[in-house]
Amino acid sequence: MQNWDQLQKVLIIGSGPTEIGHETELDGATVQILTEFKKHGVRTLVIDNNPFSVALEEIQPTNMYVQAVTTANVRHILEKDQPDAILPTLGGLRGMRIAQELQENGDLGRYEVAVLGMPTSTLEQINNPAALNATLKEIHEPVIEAQVVQTEDEALGLVEAIGFPLIVKPVAPRVDTNRTICENVDDMLTALSQGFQQSRFDQCTLERSVVGYKEIEMVAIRDRVDTELLISGLENVDPIGIHSGDSIVLSPPQTLNDREYQDLRDATFRIATELNVVGILHVHFALNPANQHFYVTKVAPYFTRGVALAARTVGYPVAIVTGELLLGQRLVDVKLPSQYVKQTAIMEPMNDHISVRIPLWPFQEVPDADQHLDTAMKAVGSTVGIGRSVEEAMLKSVRSSQFSPRDVLPSVSNLTDGEMISQLIHPLANRILVLIEALRRGYSPAELSELTKIDPFYFVKLQHLLTIEKQIQENPLDVATLKRARYYGFGDGMIARIWQTDTAEIRRLSTEAAIQPTYKMIEPTAGEFPEDASGYYSTFEYENESQPLGDRTALVLGRGGNQLGPNSAAEYFTTEMLKQLKRAGYHTILMNTNPNAVGVAPEFSDKQYVDPIQLGDVLNVIHVEHPDIVIVPGNRHYLTRELKKRHLNLHVLPPDQETVDKLPKMATIGVSLFVHEQEKVAIGVMDLIAPGMTQNLAQITAFRMPAELPKATRLNLVEQAKKAVSERQVRGMVQVLFAPKNATSKQLVCVGTRPIRLTEMAFLSKVTGINWVRMLTRQHIETLDADELAAIKIDLNSKRVALMNAVFPFQQLHVLNRPGTTDQEVGATIAFGSSEALKLNNLSDTAELDRIINRTI
């Protein structure tokens, strides 16, 4: 983009539905970049079909294209709306591919559209690994190259240059085959003879194996005049061979020396310069721990999970700054919001805390998936723990993981030795628990490092935690022990379990002995400057930096890491709720551990605590802030029960699922109502669709509104629904369910009532244009006016039809594709159109549903 001043209209290629590989972090970055663009008077269009997108709430309907994110649909917008530029870097790899296709087929030239973030030559290389490798070679960055061989002799000639271990892979295999790792010539010859047979062209590729190397990531930012700074390095605990999305990751790296770190920083900058990236660049490296040689394994000049982690944990406003750079600002000129020290954008971030990210896996909901961790990512979310020692950060992250719903770590002591060794070598999702168990059984850090290729440093740290655990076991109710335990990250729940007491007792002891948490600011200058950042984490030290926000505060507990089920919808819910609370004059405090959450951005709340959402930690925050109201998500029953005992002004939002009566087995129509005092607003009549199945309630994962029913029937159902809820004590958003009277009759009868699910709440908001999350929030904080509600007019017979369909992770997890349940949803897509365009001939035809919802406009 040569002429920055002429940039008036930009199209952002959205990220589409949440799936394995990306969750809400792209949406979060989109919101922030949108805000920067708006500030500069740039009109911003967005194409996205994610019904849980917060970004779509932030823009005018005329700038919004709720369509499947495809090349054809983007092309259509270029033609119709004539933007000056497209921004592909918020759409993940798909965004990059679409931009490349538009470039190749001449659309960018035809409509005179520029690409923001990188030149088209870079776009092409990111989409063409061979071209990228060639470029990297030109600038002397080592890459792993695959060489094609046709004979054993050719292979033997290459052995010396490649070195063992190497990987043999058949070219265009006739059957689904694996790469074979070969340790010596014999291995290789065996693999080759098999590979030649399997290949359609009698060819194999040879490449160096870097399995077992350290995986290090670097996230950098660059402006158009080549100013570059490193935002953060990230160290994967697991070696190459396990996808970085499935590995525990630390920021900053802990086991590199300065020279190794600087070498990778240099390489990152050389790549950014060569590719002429404007904005962020995320590079993965494989580092040989023995000789410090490295290879570049992945180059991503777009927003990723790693970028989100770096931004969140370092406290550098990555998305805001990127927004400015994309509009042609230089890093030295970027002006930040007032909570940052003036020149934060141009200072290389330095941290005085350690962050540990641990993945969350979907195996509880999809038990038939292979739980081995390998090169394909399987995690659906993650949580982060921040502390002032590796132990503390590590333990906090584990305490926020799915292994510890009640703040007690499970043991895997029932494994046999054989099973344990096997799991050390071929790790499963509960890797961290197995590593701890191995240390308990007396394996040394050196032995375990040999088996797992994990740096011995981490075993030394885990061993230290076991020493402290032993001290806790041996010194019940001892104050000095309690102090040490809390200092290294042990939670009240864990300590209470070991001492066979309750958390109240632990808290009483702590108060008596003045063992109180101190909160430290998450800011990027390591204390050099008086930053006024809004993110905090707890530790047990001398100085507390967190002062209470004051009057009229609301503490919102987040959901923690993303998991299957309604989680990305929950993220939408939390963010919209925060916005409404702020609008209603509350000082808002969010507690969350999900580094990818939209709501943790400082834009949405006045203060954020990145601490485990466990009883003790929540009470600690309450002790500091004295919030007027505390809002707990509906899925935390134990926490809710315990907090209720403390006489807090507690709201469960969205409403607790426990309060629902017995539900019917099936339903085909849902009538959604908003009930406030005597007022019952009809939001809509929906078809409830269970793709590929009978109308089993758990399998209703698609929705169409308005339902395909005669107008009179719709109105009749609404009346019935209103009557049904009048008879009971309900308020807020409820759904009355209808089903045919029996197999032979088409007559619909009322079969039950339930609170509206999060996913449907987002759907209803998108369809009616009324933000129901905010309505619900206002109801709880008693700012909702019955007259205002009565004045709402919703067309229950709209000609515009909306369709929402859940997305499941089955294909990515390599399990049999099948109708999913609501617990297995990873995300969803939404489409609008005429009833003709969205007509479904056969409700159980999943392929048709898919095609219709992802259609080309």
Next chain:
Amino acid sequence: MAKRYLILEDGSAYAGEGFGAGATTSGEVIFNLNLLGYQETITDQIYHNQIIIFAQPAIGNVGINHDSYESILPTAKGMVVRDLTNISTNRLSRLSLDEFLQQHNIPGISGIDTRHLIRKLRQAGPMKGSIVDVADAHAFDQLNATVLTNRQVDQVATPKPYPNPDTGKNVVVIDFGLKHGILRQLSERRCNVTVLPWTASAQDVLNLDPDGVLLSTGPGSPLDLGTGVLDMIREVQAEIPLFAIGLGHELFALANGAELTALPVEYHGSSHPIRRIITNDVIYATQGQGYAVLAKSIDRDRLITTYVDLIDGTVQGLRHRDFPAFSVQFFADGAPGPHESRDLFDEFMEAMTSREG
């Protein structure tokens, strides 16, 4: 490990766990903000007589390894850290930080709220402190009675010349408390180096017929070194290409008529953007300074400002108008810290080469 205390001149005491040597030491308390490189930092002689607080909370993770020394005999007075890992099982090292500090009689203290101390010192300015076993009135009396030497350079710089032979350019390095990174950069460029004591006269230097002269980094205030060294610089810069770093840069500025100012708080870190004025681009480098050249004192007929810190506005580089002589305040060798200013050594090589031509 034993309970020990960090006590400060302002009367405050912080309890922690001792590591390294059990010695009681006093020094000036400063903080270092670098993310990595504790070994390079603790062995850098600019920290002579200082107790270093590390902002990075986890220290000791990679042990001590043979190619991260900035001097062989560290003379810092202590390390203050949040969390110590006493590891020697690292892939590159055999020695743990704890053992290393014991060998060199340097005490360390861990379990300290280092972030609090940094926030405090950033406000309060320079302060003396001690690492002691008991934080009683006696300890404070001792601390208050301590007079820190101003002869730091004398105490750390080499008293005798020594060579670092190679086959390339003939370079004389004047040692004020040299960090090894400088020698490494010259070795990489095949320079045949002779290190001279800082008391060397211009004649001593010129006798060796050098292609170039490098004034090294070092501890303390340049104002304590007398005027002899300034005469030497003035004489040498007129004859031979000269490159000065850190303390050397401060002396080069003094020798050419500029004045120095003491910073309210010493700065040790690598997060500040530094503008290279000639190209107008921004680089990062490790900085470690208690003094800065006073911008308005620079005689523009003699010196040109080449680098400036964009955060605090300090002069970070100078060039002589008439001679091939230039200097930088920051550590151009990295070690620890960013590498992007290493091209200054190439510039030095060019200055030596073009003079021949």
